Amino acid sequence: MEFFLGVDVSKKTVDICWAEQNLFVKIDNNSSGFRKFRKWCKENSINLQEVFIVLEHTGGYEYRFMQFCESQPIAYKRVPVLEIKQSMGMCRGKSDKADAFRISRYGEEKAKKLQPDGPLDNRFLSLKQLLSLRKKLVRESAGYKNAVGERRHMYQVDDTDILIRISLEKIKANAKYTREIEGEVLALIKSDESMYLNYRIITSIKGIGPVNGWMTIAYTENFTSFPDGRHYAVYVGVIPFEHTSGTSKRGRRRTSNLANKELKQELNQEAKIAIQHDPELKGYAERKLKYKEYGLVLNNVKFKLILRMFSLVKRQEMYVENYRRAA
Template sequence: MDKEATAIGIDVGKLKLHGALIIEGKIRSKSVANSSTGYQELTDWMTRQNVELDSCLVCMESTGVYSEPVALGLQALGLTVSIVNPARIKGFAQSELVRNKNDGIDAALIARYCEKMHPQPWKAPTPEQRRLRSWCDRLKALKDMRLQEENREEACTVAANLELAEHLRQHVEWLKVQIKQVEREIEDHIACHPQLKRDSDLLASIPGIGKATIAVMLGHVGDMQRFHSAKALAAHLGVSPRQRTSGTSIRGRTSMCRTGNRATRSALYMPAVVASRHNPALRNFAERLHANGLPKKAVIGAVMRKLVHLMFAVVRSGIAFQPDYPRGRQMS
């Protein structure tokens, strides 16, 4: 976005979009329905404000299931869209000492952030990636339901409520069947798309990385080659270390930054546990950290970050994991 570009912030709601357009330092507001008709109404309003759509950057927060359809709809109308982490908007609001909060204020805040910070345009995930992500989210929901029902079944069995326990057992068995079906759908979906299949085969060559983790990474991250380095990918996933030291008085413990998607970090935890024992490139690394006195959980976090570096390396190079490959080059 250049200096002459126009910034518009959108506060995305389930039913409404609240837009704020900055023109000559003044805010002009517009609310429309969160629908394809509303997207067209918004762009028509922007045109009446003498805004050139091809030089306008629309900025919005990442708000789960609601922001992406809006971004896709506006992109289809020729607008450049940026989706930013809500933590950035919150920090920007604190820097301005914003005290109040409502839809209009939030939209204006996002517009000012867009004007001053010039966030990068959002690149829409491919349709196959979006579908894979939906299947992965559905699989996780089914597994969570299965665990809840298994816990309820156990509680009813202990309480000698056998009829209810049997009902719960039948539901658990049904959930297991559904889980197997969704897992097959995910495998078939990856196999049907060459790029997903290529990246999946490369990731599967890394000891500790299984099918479930691969599906989540490909669904939520997509093409890893869009990141300029492994460090950038690790930061995107929220597995980079975060230090907390200042002067001589503050000596906080280094921790994982956790700024990325929680689903991807959860999917990396168990692979890191397995890799720290069975991956030759990471076992010595984990043992060395243990010997230096690092807590077990912190070691797992460090291994998660190293796994991300390995994943980036094999996808970027197109070469499957090789235990005897120079470690420095493999993790760069």
């Protein structure tokens, strides 16, 4: 690619910079803005077929611009915000224009390493949005349940109390909406044969329930966005890393905070269930607990569950207890 453009996306605007020539344009994040971008490229002799767009992974605002890139087509790569920030070194000041310039510089420096993203699949975007809303409803209901329990205990009131009555109605409504969302999620997964097969495979593992299965399908994009289970385990945050420096700092190995905490939290409960109901993992945990803390052992079990999921999906086989492959 000849032209590396840095793009800083916000809700309403898109800042685009070509750092090599110190060129900059600010456009609206809509169709008219994208037409303005094409005109700007033409005026500056930028061939769209030779353009490589580097943009931050904001989690939503960039999707309209990505759809425009795919319609042209223009190669693009979404990069985590923290990765770009840490690659910049010491920076002073902040503005959208400066961010676009720095992103463009990042693309030029990493030109040989960056590979364009694959085609945008709106199914996984929909799955993530549905699961995110479900999580909000579940947490909201948990808050109402706690409030109802505390009010009953402190004031000795019954269900006719207005605060309790409204809270119970909200809990009931949220439960209805949660079931509706879960039905939509399952229907979306069933609409694709490969996705539904992989979902059935990973939920055949003891400890992996429907919610964790949905989240794994969504965030691995049906096991296509991670090459193996170890890379996904790093993303989830269950692999410990070394923390040493010379002879003075000898910290123990620990997991990184740069992880998807939501996936890690969901796996936490699944690992506890797996230890209770899977004889192999139960024996493994009991052996480890003799010389390791419970939290470390739980982390090890989460890693084993991830490796099982990726291994079974790769072989396209259901989980079988006490399975031994023939020599």
